[in-house]
Amino acid sequence: MIPSAGATDAVPPGAAPAGHNPSQAKSMIVGQITVWRERYCVSIGMRTVYLPAAQFRLLLRLASHPFRTFSAQDLHDPQDSKDSGDPKKAITCKVFKLRRKLGSGARQLQTVRGVGYRLIE
DSSP states (O other), rough: OHHHHHHSSSSSSGGTTTOOGGGGEEEETTTTTTETTTTEEEEEEEEEEEEOHHHHHHHHHHHHHOOOOOOOHHHTTTTTTOOOHHHHHHHHHHHHHHHHGGGGGGGEEEEEEETTEEOOO
């Protein structure tokens, strides 16, 4: 069942009704990963994982546009004061740590060689 435009509790990005902005939903579902915006956590199946803010923002950006490939420069977040060096290295490190925390959901976070990263279902 596809929720109405007013229901924003759990809206899969690909199934959102016309006029609905999935990046404003309380949660987003991409494959087996549910990203909970207000709680800074993700659910993979029945397991909940709390992420540091920088990793959460990275995953949220990817989940907001499933199947879109982002370059490291696109994913670089100027809010992260630790990322003063090479953005590509910083994103590579964040993706590595994020994959470890996602466990079985990590296979949804794909590397597109020579381009960047994307989240698939």
